[in-house]
Amino acid sequence: MSRYTINRRHFLGASSLLLGGAALPSFAWGEGEPIKIGTLTPLTGSGGPYGPVMADTVKAVVDEINAAGGILGRKIEVVSEDDQTNPEAGVRAARKLIDVDAVSAIVGTWASSVTTAVAPLCWESKTFLATVSGADSITELPHQGYLARTQPNTTLQGRKFGEFAVAESAKRVFFVSPQTPFADSQFQNITKAIEAGGGETASLIYDDKKPSYRSEVDELLRFNPDAVIFGGYAPDTTVMLKELYRAGYQGKKIAFAYAVNEKLVDSVSAEIVEGCYTIAPSSDESSTAYQRLVELIGVDKPDPYTVQVYDQINLILMAMAAAGETTGTAIKDNIRKVSQAADGAKVDNARDGLKLIAEGKAVNYDGASGPCDFTDKGDISDSSFRYEQVRGGRLTLVKIA
């Protein structure tokens, strides 16, 4: 038994060996010390199904760039940590990445709670943070530019609902939703889009615990809408759809894809949901970047977070090259130069982009998740969305745009 006991001397010996080992590659590279980038993805917890693929994707991109000679003559090294889908574990892992590994950027934080907890460490230490979290509040943090995200927030989603209704020539749009953290911001942004198209909106926030919404539907019908947008989840949206059908509503219906999903469509009679449109953020599956990613990681239908983290690492590598420097601040100051330069040559991967940058040319990256253009606050200004419609009792793809 005592053979396996670790005493202090053994521990010190072993750890100094380990530390020495870890230090070796940097000596080996001499002045071209590797550039470090951290992935902080959920390898366990509720984000567990996504995190491992995300981390592997970052490594695959970095391997490709290293094989092509690295950046500014230096190799890139990826350090992967697990945030356990837990803010406390996320903060510990981020501290390790920042203080011990001295990474220039952290990519891939998934849960909004983790991102919110980790972000202050990043901006305080001037480390760049790229995230796939969706909560509106994240880009409202005082991050001084050290944060960018590729997941569309509810402002953008609201706008897309409004623009879609306008494109479907709706003039009077009614928004019904239970009380959710994003109901207000969604309605405001729907209204902006509809009013820009010369239309009018009204809204009703209902109590989602009621077995029927007859009087709510009466109020809705008094507005005489030609399109109704549903902001709720599947159970309450089912009730609302039934009430509208009974009330003889004939106009357009638009809902979140997570509410009017296959389960809902199967659980009600076909005529109730027939013609209902659904909208969801989507990867840009028709883009060349997406096809490259599929080939690179050998996954047929990569999840949206993997797709986004692919774009993040490509952008960060090109931003470093464009800056001629590899710090978090350099990334912060240059990421928009490679993501949305008006006169830049369109590129869909960092390897091509780095060649052009080395030739002194401007680039404009269009990614696998969408065009990847960022607002000053760090939100993406546009993204691909997937539009489906219930036709003949089945969800049918209308377009990805």
Place this chain on the structure above:
Amino acid sequence: MSILLQALLNGVMNGALIAVPAIGFTAIFAVLRYPNFAIAAYATIGAFAAWWVNVHFGAGILPALLVAFAIAGCIGVGAEETALKQLRGAGALTVAIGSIALNTVLENVVRLFFGNDLRGYDLPLVPDWRFMGLRVGPQQLQSLAFAVVIMAAVFAFLRYTRFGKAMRAVADNSDLARLKGIEPAHVAVMTIFLGAGLAGVGGVLIGLDASIDPLLGFRVLLTVFAAAVLGGLGSIPGAVVGALAIGIAEECALLVAPASYRSAVGFAAILLVLTVRPRGFFGERAN
């Protein structure tokens, strides 16, 4: 004017749905003297039982209602005998808390067998009829008719059958009833069967309007409880009146307040009534 009429109409239809489980709840209270919150689970179980025979055996709504009544009633009796009966000695509050625990357990058993997915009855949905600027659903009218028939049957049962009379006797004064040779234990079992069965039928009626999932009963539990309290706990006509009053108050509230405050307005009305009349509309004992 037609807006107000429509709200009243909607209120009556919603209230009738709530009235059926409220009768079950108040009947159990009348005889056993404790609020049984497990009726939420019985409503869910009834809805799922009816769904099962409707989807798998093509049963129409009437046989489905009977099956729901029988299955919810039997499960109610089984649960009462195994879980709650032992608690009765410890007082009404203990049994009430026990019934909340029982409710959660039963709800999760339903979830274990049927999952969390939404389900709907395999019945065609019929568009509303319109007349004089008002709108009524044939399905809601049907539910209203069912509710009325069920209520009439319960009244007749209590008034004209030996067992019904025994139930009323125990509810009125259980010691006196025992002296007259009525066995309270038998009456208790029958009452639970009736109460849980009615909750099950209510669950089916609610499921017809909404969709069926394991939380179906739980979502309306508070309203059912409030209807029974408002009408006077233990009074069956009271439960009906209380349910209709809540239904109408909530629907009319929509005319003056945003829909998200619907429940709040309904319950504010209850507070007001109880402040003026603590035993509710028809309650005889305020205890």
